[in-house]
Amino acid sequence: MEQIIKPPHLDVSIDLQQAKSLVPLKDMSPEHLDVLLQSAKAEYLYPGQVLFNRxxxxxxxxxxxxxDLLLEDAEGRETLLKGRSEIMPLKxxxxxRxxxxxATDCAILRLRSEELDKLLTWSQVAxxxxxVIARDRDMDEDVQWMMQVLHSNLFYKVPPLNVEExxxxxTAQVVDAGEVIIRxxxxxxxxxxxxxxxxxxxxxxxxxxxQVALIEAGRCFGEDALVNDAPRNATVSMLTDGVLMSLPKQGFFRLLRSAQVPSTTLSHLQQRDLTSSSIVDVRSDEEYxxxxxxxxVNIPLHLLGIKSRLLRLGVDYICYCDTGRRSTAATHLLREQGFNVKVLADGSELFNRAxxxxxxxxxxxxVLRDGLAVPGH
Structure with a gap:
């Protein structure tokens, strides 16, 4: 798409507050959303300019x-979309299709789908x-720093599915002001x-x-050398006394491991026993x-920790979404709780069909009743 100069009377800035009204961005943590918006682009169209073709x-x-944006399908039918009222991505x-x-001067927010899907999933897993951590009374003293870990910059780069282990x-390490941690x-x-x-x-x-940066509690450092398998690219020294939590290389690489979960396909859905199985859509309620x-039934991934109590042991569950990433994460997490769950392997293919x-x-x-799907009101 050619570069378009912003019309002088349009002044649209992209901020967290505005992005939090969009689907599925509204279900991301501010930290992950902020990272996503760093690579976002605002584009501007004059009346008559085409954003995309069939x-x-x-x-x-x-x-x-x-x-205002005009959508025209293959039969020539037209639909007018109005900004400020549209919260879903554009078709x-x-x-x-x-x-x-x-139709008028327009401002468009462009996000990379792969980056959005990764950060959305990792945010919702956190x-x-x-x-889960908040419900474990034995972890009361550790909840705050564990949440700092889950929302740290490390998990903008690697999936946190294996973070529980x-x-x-x-291991904790007490450090002194002036101490060099990595060189x-x-x-x-x-x-x-x-x-x-x-x-x-x-x-x-x-x-x-x-000086490259100052970093405080809740930040991770030293992970770049592990991600890239390269020498350290900077030196980190303590400015104050403090406490660090160190994660050895082997443990870090376990973070990179993809979740291996059992799967099924669309062709097998028709053959399932409706008296002992249910399908779970883990997308947002608006997408559902x-x-x-x-x-x-709809159980969004970010609500899985609360709503998993509606599931029942002994029932077979199949999780799906439109890309496979959120549903794979949900399947892994639910199986960790002891539920019998499979991921729908070809769900993304269905959503990409014309x-x-x-x-x-x-x-x-x-909705779920006694662990099984029944029609809602």
Missing amino acids: GSVDQCHLYLLYG HHKPR FQATA DYLHS IFSEM QGEIGDKCFFIKEGRAEVTRQGATGIE ALGHLPGA DFDRYLETDKNY
């Missing part, structure tokens, strides 16, 4: 922030783990979380030592309302 394929979620199924043309591998050029064998205190990040450059698999909506329900919703 049949085009891109890897983006597009949101109408301002103005983002691929390939696109509409041509989108600006929410789930928060609810990682906490047990972390530039060293081979990394662990990463660190600042539980208490402040530190300084410096780097040796062509003109001498430069736009269309869901027949008979599926006629996907033929297979979805929009006029019915379902």
